[in-house]
Structure formats: C-alpha cells, structure tokens
Amino acid sequence: MSPHADPLHHKRVWWKEATFYQIYPASFKDSNGDGWGDIPGILQKIDYIASIGVDVVWLSPMFDSPQIDMGYDVSDYEAVYAPYGCVEDVEKLIEACHKNHMKLILDLVINHTSDQHAWFKESRGSKDNPKRDWYFWRPARYDKQGNRMPPTNYRSYFAGGTWTWDEHTQEYYLHLYDTTQPDLNWENEDCRQAIYNSAMRFWLDKGIDGFRIDTVNKYSKVLPLIDAPVTDPTNDIQPAAQMWCNGPRIHEFIKEINRDVLSKYRTYDGQPVVTVGELSLCSDAESVIPYVSALEKELDMVFQFDITHLGQGPPGCNDKYDFAEWKLPEMKRIVEKWQCFIEGTDAWTTVFNENHDNGRSISRYANDAPEWREKSAKMLAIWLIGQTGSLFLYQGQEIGMINIPKEWGMEEYKDVESQNYWAEAVRLAEDGTDPTRKERIGYGLQLMARDHSRLPFQWDGSINGGFSTGKPWMRAHDNYKSINAASQEKDADSVLSFYKRMLRLRKEHKDIFVYGTFELLDPDNLNTFVFRKRYQEKTALVVLNFTTTPQLMSGTEEMKLLVSSQSKKIPGTLQPFEGRIYINYEV
Structure with missing residues (x-):
C-alpha cells in the first residue's frame, strides 16, 4: 500500500485507539506494609491511574500461585494470591476502573500451570489418572551405558532442560519454563474445556473486558516429541522453539477460544472484549498476520518482541543475555517492519517499548545518566505516541523510572530467569568452559534483566519511595527521592506531565497517529x-x-x-x- 493511500480500510474499534497501562501487582502499591503490592493498593491509586489518560488497565497475574515465576505459575485460576487480596478485591477493581471510564484486562496464563495446581497433582497421581493426559508425560530414554536420559534434548526458556523426572510415576513431565511450570496438553479436549471455564469464563462473568494472553503461540506442540537438531555441539540440551512455537493446531485452538468463549462476552459499555497475545518467535509479517487478521477471528493484536529483544540473543538460547551492541538503523528497521506490516491488510499492531520482562526503555534505548534521563524519557514518549497501533505503557514508564543501579550485586536480582542464567554463567566461567561468561552475562543482566521493571513503583520521597512501610520484596531504587510521582504531579515540566500531554495529543490527532x-x-x-x-x-x-x-x-x-x-x-x-x-x- 502506498504511503499516500487512504488507510480507512482499518475499521475503527475502541481498542485500536486505546492506551493500555500495565500494572505489575507485586511492585505497584502495598496497602498493608507486608512488602508486597496488592489490589487494595491499586484501588488507592485509581485516581492517579485515571489521571494519566489511559483507557485500559492490564493487571499482570494476581492468581493464586507459589510465586516461583511471579504468578506466571498459577495454582488456582479462580483464587487470588493471598498477599494481593481476594476475589472480592478484584471485583472492586473492576468496578473502580469502570467508574473511571477505564476497562480492565487480566493476564491469561494457559500454556502451563504450577505443579501445585490441583490438575497437575491429579495428573502425577498415577499413570491411569483421568487427568494424566492433561500434561505431557513421557518415559525415560537410556544411553548405551544404561544411564537415564530425558525424552528429548530441549533447552528451556529459563536455562536447563525441559524435562523433570517424577519418582512417583517413574516418568518425565514437560515444562518449557521452570521445573515447577508443567505444560498443559491442549490436544486433550477435556483439558481445554477446563481451561475455558476456570481461567476465562470465571473472570469474564465478573465483568473483565478482555485478556492479555501469555505465550499464545505455544499451545500446539509438534508431535510426536522428538529431538531438536544439534545447533550447540558443546551442550546436551538444544534450543528447540520450533518444536512448540506455531505448532500444527495453534490456529485451530485460538479460533476455538474466540468462537466458544470470547465472542459470547462484551465489555461493560457493550463493546467487544479485547485480546492481545504474547507472540514470540514470529520474525516475519506473513507468520503474524494469520493471528491478527480480523477475518480469521483469532486475536485482536499481538506483541512482537523484536524491539525489546534488541541486543539480546534469541529467547531460550544460552546467549540471550550475552549483549550484542546495536546501532540506531537496526532499531529503525524493526519499527518500520512492525509499523508497515498491517498496511493493505485487516490486521492490527501494538506500540510499546517496556513491559515486565525487560529493562527500562531509558536505560535500554537512550541515556539514564542524571543529566540526560528526563530528556531521554520525553524523547521516547514522542517516539511512541507518533507510531500507529494500540499503545501500551508499563507502570513507572510515565515518571521515567530506570534500571537497577550497576553498583548493586546479583543478590538483588530476584527473577528466576536471571538467577538461572547467572548460575549457569558462574558455572561455565569457573569450570573453564567459558572463562569470560560471568563478565558478559553480568553486563547483559545489568541492562536487560526482567528484574529492572519489577522494582517498586516510586510514589514519593518517603521510605521505599512510598511503595511500602515494610521491607519490600524487591529493594526500592536508590533514586526514589529524585524520581517519584508525587513531585512530578506538581511539576508542569515533569516526565509525568509530558506523558499526560502526549496522550491527549494522540487522542486529538488519532487519525494520523493511531x-x-x-x-x-x-x-x-x-x-x-x-x-x-x-x-x-x-x-x-x-x-x-x-x-x-x-x-x-x-x-x-x-x-x-x-x-x-x-x-x-x-x-x-x-x-x-x-x-x-x-x-x-x-x-
């Protein structure tokens, strides 16, 4: 499509023009001093959220969970993690958002559960349990010396293998992420129906307005499960995303979600509910469009992560945090690619540069030194609001929060992925396999680790940045006295005031910007x-x-x-x- 063509072929829908605001509940606002952010804390700050000018709140997982992977290991879809509150608190949040003319979407984590979920406990109970086939169980292999080996050679996203041995039933179970996050078997129809009822209808019936769908293209595995090609001869486990990303039944499954569940619901003001999928490892437009074409009736839009992965190795590979220097033309080409891929189609795109899985945008793409931080934040705001698509902001981005100080030790990094990659780097450096690995991975984590975005929100200049009166689950940034929402709300030239102005401009000129x-x-x-x-x-x-x-x-x-x-x-x-x-x- 020519740049001069009329883009009216993009049907106008509410979520295309919306600005979404992601809240990471553990780190937003603690209402009771236990060090964990909670839903009552979000309710205390609902006026602040509405004042930014956002249209939708996206709440990261608040379901009951052992919190090995910060709630992305769900043990009960129909309950709330107790430190966050209870189901009634979520109902109050739904009501508060709607009263403030904002919608609320939840994080839908349905590729895997926690190993503490009742479904998995039943599944591992015996080989003939009715829920055995709700997960992927496989017998061991054995080498020529009779040593037990996993069923395949896959490397997980969190370093290490994807198979864990279960002594009770003498088989392995599959997990693409942590050992405590067994993958659900979407091939089993009873399993799918249970997911739809427990994880989706339960909350849609309470009035939520849609979902951000986690790991949306990993539900269909390539069966039978066989070894991945050896691309890393130095390792027993191999990157294997091609064995589970964009599998043979993935579009069938997503169409079923939309047809049987989502299409039956409306938002509080009568609009279609919204879906945005986390779509990894789809590097070309041709592979993305089937997921987001309006005609296909699958997802409304997806996150494509080239921009946040700039400088990283591929996810699931051992060099993910081995930082590679990049130049501005690389960033431009990425933006161009995902801005232009929808032209001449009925597909849609997203605009973002921060979320809970990446370093802060100022530290990643601009300059977080004190003399440049505020200027960088405002420049990046203009970069975002000028782009076509649905806009997503992450908590703290609107006040210019930055990465963990480089002086902090690795003990301050709490994320399971960071810990695993760091432990692997230490081991490979100390045994002589890769002598400089500690230095390289340490640098990469300082820039790109998931921990950076999870530091407590900086509300004011009081202890812990006003996040909690108790000891926070993660240490508050050292700069909370100079970077906080309270001081910026009073300053017409602050980053926060600038973001508010930019979001108003985006709405005023939505024809050209959206x-x-x-x-x-x-x-x-x-x-x-x-x-x-x-x-x-x-x-x-x-x-x-x-x-x-x-x-x-x-x-x-x-x-x-x-x-x-x-x-x-x-x-x-x-x-x-x-x-x-x-x-x-x-x-």
Whole structure:
C-alpha cells in the first residue's frame, strides 16, 4: 500500500485507539506494609491511574500461585494470591476502573500451570489418572551405558532442560519454563474445556473486558516429541522453539477460544472484549498476520518482541543475555517492519517499548545518566505516541523510572530467569568452559534483566519511595527521592506531565497517529530517527535525536511545530535527546 493511500480500510474499534497501562501487582502499591503490592493498593491509586489518560488497565497475574515465576505459575485460576487480596478485591477493581471510564484486562496464563495446581497433582497421581493426559508425560530414554536420559534434548526458556523426572510415576513431565511450570496438553479436549471455564469464563462473568494472553503461540506442540537438531555441539540440551512455537493446531485452538468463549462476552459499555497475545518467535509479517487478521477471528493484536529483544540473543538460547551492541538503523528497521506490516491488510499492531520482562526503555534505548534521563524519557514518549497501533505503557514508564543501579550485586536480582542464567554463567566461567561468561552475562543482566521493571513503583520521597512501610520484596531504587510521582504531579515540566500531554495529543490527532501510514526517512542515519505519518491529506513528521550532541535536521520549513520534548528549540537543530513532531495542516 502506498504511503499516500487512504488507510480507512482499518475499521475503527475502541481498542485500536486505546492506551493500555500495565500494572505489575507485586511492585505497584502495598496497602498493608507486608512488602508486597496488592489490589487494595491499586484501588488507592485509581485516581492517579485515571489521571494519566489511559483507557485500559492490564493487571499482570494476581492468581493464586507459589510465586516461583511471579504468578506466571498459577495454582488456582479462580483464587487470588493471598498477599494481593481476594476475589472480592478484584471485583472492586473492576468496578473502580469502570467508574473511571477505564476497562480492565487480566493476564491469561494457559500454556502451563504450577505443579501445585490441583490438575497437575491429579495428573502425577498415577499413570491411569483421568487427568494424566492433561500434561505431557513421557518415559525415560537410556544411553548405551544404561544411564537415564530425558525424552528429548530441549533447552528451556529459563536455562536447563525441559524435562523433570517424577519418582512417583517413574516418568518425565514437560515444562518449557521452570521445573515447577508443567505444560498443559491442549490436544486433550477435556483439558481445554477446563481451561475455558476456570481461567476465562470465571473472570469474564465478573465483568473483565478482555485478556492479555501469555505465550499464545505455544499451545500446539509438534508431535510426536522428538529431538531438536544439534545447533550447540558443546551442550546436551538444544534450543528447540520450533518444536512448540506455531505448532500444527495453534490456529485451530485460538479460533476455538474466540468462537466458544470470547465472542459470547462484551465489555461493560457493550463493546467487544479485547485480546492481545504474547507472540514470540514470529520474525516475519506473513507468520503474524494469520493471528491478527480480523477475518480469521483469532486475536485482536499481538506483541512482537523484536524491539525489546534488541541486543539480546534469541529467547531460550544460552546467549540471550550475552549483549550484542546495536546501532540506531537496526532499531529503525524493526519499527518500520512492525509499523508497515498491517498496511493493505485487516490486521492490527501494538506500540510499546517496556513491559515486565525487560529493562527500562531509558536505560535500554537512550541515556539514564542524571543529566540526560528526563530528556531521554520525553524523547521516547514522542517516539511512541507518533507510531500507529494500540499503545501500551508499563507502570513507572510515565515518571521515567530506570534500571537497577550497576553498583548493586546479583543478590538483588530476584527473577528466576536471571538467577538461572547467572548460575549457569558462574558455572561455565569457573569450570573453564567459558572463562569470560560471568563478565558478559553480568553486563547483559545489568541492562536487560526482567528484574529492572519489577522494582517498586516510586510514589514519593518517603521510605521505599512510598511503595511500602515494610521491607519490600524487591529493594526500592536508590533514586526514589529524585524520581517519584508525587513531585512530578506538581511539576508542569515533569516526565509525568509530558506523558499526560502526549496522550491527549494522540487522542486529538488519532487519525494520523493511531491510524496513519508509516514511512521511514533517512534509514541509515546513526544519530537521528525520522519518520513520516500520513492520513489522507494530513502529514506529520516525527524527528528524534538519540544522541548527546546536537543534530542538524531539514525538511520541516513548510510545516508547523506541534510539539517538542524540550523548551529550548533551535531552528534546524535538534538538541541532545530532543524529539519533535511537525504537522502540515491546521490544528
């Protein structure tokens, strides 16, 4: 589709124009001093959330869980983890969001459960238990010396293998993630129906407005389960995502979810409920469109993670946190790819650069030094609001929170993935297999670990940033006195005030920012990121300086400046980490 074409083929639906705000409950607000954020704490801050200008709250897993993987190991879909509150608290949150004209979506974690879930306890009870086939159980293999071996050679996402031996029934069970997260067998129809009733209808009946769907393209495994090709000769376990991503029945399963469950429900104001899927390892548009084409009736949109994986090795590989330096043209190509793939289609896209699984965007893509942090935050806000698609923000992004200080030791990193990768790095360095691995993986974790986004929200300058009066489950950032919501709410020039302004601008000019076509300009420039947006006769130009030095710019002479991220503006020159948007029509 030409950049000049009319993009009205994208049907207007509420969730396309919405801004979503992700809340990580453990780290948002603790109401009772036990060190854990909770749902009553979210309720205390509902006015703050609404004041940002967001339309939808996405609540990360709050279900009952042993918390090995921070709630992505669900032990009961119909109960709430006690430190977070109870089901009634979630009902109150649904009501509070709706009263404030916001919708609420939950995280749907249905590729796996906790090993403490009643279903798995039954499944491991005996080989002839009716729920045995709800998970993947396989007998051992044996080498020539008679040593017991796992059924396949797959490497898990959290380092280590994907099979754990069960002494009671003398078989292995499959888990793509932690050993305590056994994978559900979607081939079993009874299992699927139980998922739909317990994980989905239970909450939809209470009035939630949709789901963010975890690991959405991993439900269909390639059967029979056989060894993956050896791509790492130094290791007994091999990256094997091709054995479970985008499997042969995946589209059938997702269509069933939509047809049998989601299509039967509406939001509180009568709109279709929304779904956004976590879609990993789909590197080309052709593989993504079947999931999000409106005609296919599967998902409304998905997260495609090229942007947050910039500098990482592939997920599930042993070099995920072995950081690779990148240049700005790489980022531009990623943005261009996922902005343009929907053109001429009935598919839709998402816009984001932070979530609970990645480092903070200022630290990742710009500069978190004190003299540049605020400028970087505002420039990145312009980068986001100028892009087409549904916009997702992560808690703390709107006040410019940054990564864990580099002076902190690895003991402050609590995430199971970080711990596993670090332990592996220590072992391989100390046994001489990879002598520099500790240094390299340590650096990668300092930049990209999931822990960074999970530090407590910085509400004010009081102890623990106002997150908790008790000892927080994760240490509060050292900079909470200088970076917090309370001080920024009073400051018209703060990052928070700027985000509020940008979200209003995005709504005022939704034709061009939400629905406009994207054109990348000057793709090989190492310092500036420039793109043009078009909608019918309207044109906008977004210019961004990703460096600490001034950069010349041109092509804006006949256009009107809509917004700059800095108060001091020099004609023809972008200040360090300055972003601007120009338009060519009357506001």
